Amino acid sequence: MPFSEFLDILRPILKLYDNCDYESAAILARKELGLATEKSLKILLQSFVHYFEGHSRWESSYDYGTARSFLKKTQEVIEESLDFCSEIEKQGMMCLSSLSGVLGAAINLENALISVDANAMTSIAKELSNIATEGLGTIKHLEMADDNLPSWFQSQLVAWELYGRGVAAYSEAMASLRTDKFEKIYSNSEDIIKRCMEGILEQDDEDSYSELSSYLEFLRYHYKITKQNSDYLVLKGNRLTWLFNFWGESELLNSVYNSLISDSSQFEEQMKRHGISIDTIDEDSLSDLFETVLGEERMKNLVISLKPLVLNFRGEELQLRMSVRIYRYGVATIQLEADIEELSVSDLRVCLSFCGPHSAEFDIEWEDRSYTRLSTIAEEIVAALDLTFESMGTKIPLRFVPHLNWYGYVLIQRGLWSRGESGDRLLNLEEASKFLDYKGLLLGQMEARAALDDWIMREPIGIRNLAPIRSHTTDLLVSTENHGVLSFPDDPRWIVLQYQETIETSVRLRCLISTFIEIAGEILDTFIEETSDLSRDLETMELEVAEKRISETRRQLLPVIHFDTAAHMNIELIRGTLTSNYRDHAALMRALIDDLNVDRMVNYLERRLGILSHHQTLFSDIASGVVERRAKERERRETEMENRRTKSMEFVEIFISILAIGEVISILFGAIRNLEIEFAPAIEPITYFVAMAIVFLFIMHVRRTNRVLPDSDSI
Numbered sequence: 005m006p007f008s009e010f011l012d013i014l015r016p017i018l019k020l021y022d023n024c025d026y027e028s029a030a031i032l033a034r035k036e037l038g039l040a041t042e043k044s045l046k047i048l049l050q051s052f053v054h055y056f057e058g059h060s061r062w063e064s065s066y067d068y069g070t071a072r073s074f075l076k077k078t079q080e081v082i083e084e085s086l087d088f089c090s091e092i093e094k095q096g097m098m099c100l101s102s103l104s105g106v107l108g109a110a111i112n113l114e115n116a117l118i119s120v121d122a123n124a125m126t127s128i129a130k131e132l133s134n135i136a137t138e139g140l141g142t143i144k145h146l147e148m149a150d151d152n153l154p155s156w157f158q159s160q161l162v163a164w165e166l167y168g169r170g171v172a173a174y175s176e177a178m179a180s181l182r183t184d185k186f187e188k189i190y191s192n193s194e195d196i197i198k199r200c201m202e203g204i205l206e207q208d209d210e211d212s213y214s215e216l217s218s219y220l221e222f223l224r225y226h227y228k229i230t231k232q233n234s235d236y237l238v239l240k241g242n243r244l245t246w247l248f249n250f251w252g253e254s255e256l257l258n259s260v261y262n263s264l265i266s267d268s269s270q271f272e273e274q275m276k277r278h279g280i281s282i283d284t285i286d287e288d289s290l291s292d293l294f295e296t297v298l299g300e301e302r303m304k305n306l307v308i309s310l311k312p313l314v315l316n317f318r319g320e321e322l323q324l325r326m327s328v329r330i331y332r333y334g335v336a337t338i339q340l341e342a343d344i345e346e347l348s349v350s351d352l353r354v355c356l357s358f359c360g361p362h363s364a365e366f367d368i369e370w371e372d373r374s375y376t377r378l379s380t381i382a383e384e385i386v387a388a389l390d391l392t393f394e395s396m397g398t399k400i401p402l403r404f405v406p407h408l409n410w411y412g413y414v415l416i417q418r419g420l421w422s423r424g425e426s427g428d429r430l431l432n433l434e435e436a437s438k439f440l441d442y443k444g445l446l447l448g449q450m451e452a453r454a455a456l457d458d459w460i461m462r463e464p465i466g467i468r469n470l471a472p473i474r475s476h477t478t479d480l481l482v483s484t485e486n487h488g489v490l491s492f493p494d495d496p497r498w499i500v501l502q503y504q505e506t507i508e509t510s511v512r513l514r515c516l517i518s519t520f521i522e523i524a525g526e527i528l529d530t531f532i533e534e535t536s537d538l539s540r541d542l543e544t545m546e547l548e549v550a551e552k553r554i555s556e557t558r559r560q561l562l563p564v565i566h567f568d569t570a571a572h573m574n575i576e577l578i579r580g581t582l583t584s585n586y587r588d589h590a591a592l593m594r595a596l597i598d599d600l601n602v603d604r605m606v607n608y609l610e611r612r613l614g615i616l617s618h619h620q621t622l623f624s625d626i627a628s629g630v631v632e633r634r635a636k637e638r639e640r641r642e643t644e645m646e647n648r649r650t651k652s653m654e655f656v657e658i659f660i661s662i663l664a665i666g667e668v669i670s671i672l673f674g675a676i677r678n679l680e681i682e683f684a685p686a687i688e689p690i691t692y693f694v695a696m697a698i699v700f701l702f703i704m705h706v707r708r709t710n711r712v713l714p715d716s717d718s719i
Contacts, residue, residue, distance in 0.1 A: 013045065014052070018156055021056060024211065026063055030056035044093045047085040051100055054078040059107060066362055068111050069376070078104040095142050099157040102139025106132055106164045113171065119364035120354050120456050121318055125175035133168030136161045163209040167216065170200030174219040178456050181226060182234055190227050194220065222455035229440055229460070234424055237431075237439050239347045241418025246324075246340040246359040247411040247508065248382040249515035250404035253570075254334035259398050261306050261330055274395050278388035279371055283309040288329075290505055293589050297580040298333065306330040313340075313370035313381065315358070328385065333577060335512045336389075336402075338382045347414075349444035350457050356412035356487045362451045379406040405522065409515045413488030413507060415500065416480075420491065433478050433491070448484030470595045474588040475499070483507060483599045485514075506589065510596040513578050517605045520571045524612040527564055531619055564616070571613055575606055665695045 013036060020029040030053055037049040058074030061067055082097045082104075089097060109132035116124040139161045143154055173196035180186045197220045204213045264271055264285055272282045290303040308328040315322045324340045331337070340359070347355065357363050358378050365376035375381055386404040393400045420436040422429045436442055444457075446464040471479035471492070480491040481503060488507050492500050582597065584590040597603055669692050 013040075014048075014153060014156075017052065017056075021059075024063070026056050026060035030060055044089050047081065047089070048097070048100070051078050051081045051097070051104075054081065055100065055104055055107070058104075062107070062111050062114075068115060068365055071111055072108060075104045075108050096153065096157070098142045099139050099154070099161070102135055102142065103157070103160055103164075105135040106139070106161070106168075109135060109168070110164075115364050116175075117453055117456065118357075118362070119318075119366070120350055122175045122179035122181075122456060123318075125456075126172050126179060129168045129172035129175060131168075133165050133172060136165035136168060140165065159207050163204050163207040163212055166200040166203040166207075167209075167212040170197045170204075170216045171219065173197050173200075174216070174223055175456070177223055178226065182230060182236065186227075186230065190223065193223065197223070218454045222458055222461070225461060226457075233440070235422045235439070236424070237349050237436060237441050238421045238423045238428065239349070239352060239414070239416045240345060240421055241416065242344045242347050242352070243415045243417060244342050244344060244355055245413055245415070245504075245508075246356075246378065247511055248338040248359060248379070248404070248406060249409040249411075249512050250336055250338075250386055250402055251334060251515060251519035252336060252400045252402050254332065256393075256398055256400040257330055257334060257336065258332050260393055260396070260400065261332060263396065263398070264306060264308075264330075270396055271392060274392040275388055278391060279373070280385065280388050281311050281371065283311065285309070290509070291502055293502060293505070293584060293586060294509065294581070296585045297577065297583065302332040304332060310385075311371055313368055315378075316367040317355070328389070331512065333516075334574070335515050337508075337512060338385055340378065349441040352414060352489075353444055353447075353449070353459065356414065357449050359410045359412055360449055360486060361407035361410070362449075379410070382406055403519050403522070405518065408518055411486055411488070411511045413483070413490065415504065416489070416491040419493055432493075433480055445480070445489045446482050449486050468595075468599075470592060470599070471503075473595055474592045475503075481507075483510075483596055485600055502589075506592060507596060509581070510593065510600055510602070513581065513597070514600050514602050514605065516574050517578065517602055517609055520567075520574060521605060521609050521612065523567060524571065524609060524616060527567065528612065528616060528619070531561075531564060531616065561620070564620070568613060568616060568620075571609060575609065578602065578606060665692075665699050669695055 014033075017029050017032045017036065020026075020032060033049055033053045033056055037046060037053060040046045040049055054074045054077040058071045058078065061074060062071040079101060082101045086094050086097060109128055113125060113128045113132060116128055140158065143158050143161070173193040177186065177189045177193035180189045197216055201213055201216050201220070204216065265287065268282070268285045272285075275282055284307075286307045286309075288305050288307050290298070290305070292303075294303055306329065308330070310326045310328065312326055313324050315324060322342050322344065324342045326338070326340050329337045329339055344355070354364070358366070359382075361379065363377055363379070368375040368378070368381070370381055383404065383406060386402055390400065390402045393402075420431050420433070422431055422435075422439065440460065443462070443464055444459055446467045447459050447462055448467075450459065467482055467484065469480055469482055471477075471481040471490075475481075475492060475495055478494055480489060482489050490500070490503060490507070492503065578597070582590055582594050584593065673691075
């Protein structure tokens with residue numbers, strides 16, 4: 005089969021791919037691979053399978069590593085198979101290799117977009133365009149037709165080449181923003197992007213066209229706002245903190261806590277075996293703001309200091325201090341901190357997203373190992389703690405949900421400044437709030453990115469400054485579910501520390517509730533199914549089997565009851581934090597709890613606990629039904645036994661009565677003989693048997709009458 009005719013087999017697959025159904029394309033390609041007999045076709049299909057799988061993984065997640073591994077397999081299959089292909093087939097394979105390379109560059113391009121690195125985007129976009137151009141050079145040697153595989157390759161590569169060129173023009177202009185070159189580069193970039201969009205439209209690539217269209221709109225908007233005012237905000241003296249919170253049963257965590265206070269040598273040794281070095285272990289305590297609710301003991305926390313890590317941020321190495329903090333009320337925290345002297349609002353937003361599930365990849369070094377995301381390190385630490393605690397004799401079911409229980413905040417210690425042609429100028433909060441990029445301090449983290457700094461076209465809705473609740477109108481404290489910004493230019497350090505404690509404690513309480521919501525969901529899934537099955541099966545189930553099932557379910561219910569109690573205790577803990585001895589602090593906690601959505605989460609948990617309670621009641625009703633069945637069965641058996649005993653007693657009574665009559669008759673005939681009265685010998689036995697018959701019939705008549713007539717007491 006000529007290479008150009010492979011499209012007859014691939015057409016349904018490529019149609020799915022062109023419609024952005026990458027997963028279905030991979031499934032169909034794998035199916036055709038199992039049916040193919042021609043060697044070169046099998047090689048091409050195998051390469052396409054990996055290519056489609058890589059594209060599918062990239063489009064459906066931020067799992068860039070897995071997506072790249074699929075594309076790497078595509079390249080490996082092609083390279084290993086070139087010797088088996090004809091010259092034309094080799095050139096076709098090289099076209100697919102170019103597509104794979106382009107897709108790899110596109111993944112890196114998205115990563116640069118998320119990290120808001122315009123310079124990296126420019127170089128990657130140019131690389132993408134060059135790879136596509138090389139692929140187009142290979143296609144020149146293939147036979148072209150309106151409807152064959154080479155023409156499909158050509159359409160794909162042309163669209164990618166134009167896309168790369170357009171993105172390079174966009175990111176180059178954005179990289180020159182707020183420089184003398186920007187206006188000139190902007191004009192040129194706008195023309196290039198428009199021409200690329202026209203070419204992409206001819207290739208019928210709506211996705212690439214819409215992306216370039218979005219970039220162009222944002223580029224024009226940035227041009228407009230910089231023309232109006234080129235000054236922008238700079239944050240100085242920044243201390244950034246990232247938190248990963250996880251849950252462990254409080255009694256067990258306290259057991260480990262006490263053990264580490266007395267002797268930590270085994271813990272340190274076991275953690276070292278898992279590749280984690282412990283620097284120090286110290287005890288710390290919250291301020292007395294929380295003493296009313298937590299009590300003196302639960303205010304304490306154990307600080308386990310780890311080796312710092314190094315994260316490469318746009319060519320600069322940031323050192324992040326790291327520790328694990330264990331709190332006595334059932335939460336532990338992996339805490340990272342770094343100091344960065346100057347940040348723009350855009351830079352800050354990227355930094356605060358380091359611990360988020362939609363963070364960009366960065367080069368990270370820790371404990372002589374390489375990583376790309378902080379969440380991966382956090383998961384490793386939690387897993388190591390889990391194994392270490394178990395080896396120390398305390399099995400704690402640690403629960404860590406990294407995509408939910410993360411938080412990043414910044415403490416701006418040297419103020420908000422404006423930067424522009426006239427240099428830097430320190431601003432008060434009112435002045436800073438008039439800058440367009442100020443909204444970036446208020447807006448929460450976003451998952452989707454339409455363009456570089458696309459948050460500039462969003463508006464903060466319902467986000468408020470909480471600082472005046474306990475401090476001054478010149479201060480700033482904002483919090484969303486996953487980010488916070490603090491600036492207290494006119495407060496002493498000890499007050500600022502209290503604010504940090506308050507926001508960190510609120511975030512940990514959110515972890516408590518989110519974890520219990522998750523556990524409640526798991527319990528409901530299993531318990532509802534169990535009670536439903538039990539309710540259905542009891543109708544036909546043997547009583548002994550039913551009792552066994554009830555006993556098993558009752559044993560399984562004990563942890564559920566324990567969970568229900570623990571959940572309500574933690575709900576009370578959260579509500580108790582709102583009743584601090586310090587009224588201003590209680591008001592601040594209430595506001596933070598609200599902005600973190602904790603109160604709504606508590607309501608949701610209470611609804612789940614209500615459903616759980618309903619099914620516990622349902623189970624109790626089911627169990628009561630089984631008990632009632634057992635009672636009725638016992639009553640039936642006792643009645644049967646009583647009837648048997650009654651019948652036996654009747655027989656004994658009859659027998660005794662007959663014997664008594666026989667004895668009377670014997671005495672009577674003995675007296676007659678003593679009087680020497682003669683009678684026939686047969687008369688005595690006949691009299692005996694007749695008397696017995698009369699007594700028997702009389703007793704049976706009396707028994708039957710007693711069964712039929714009701715008792716006088718019941719009338």
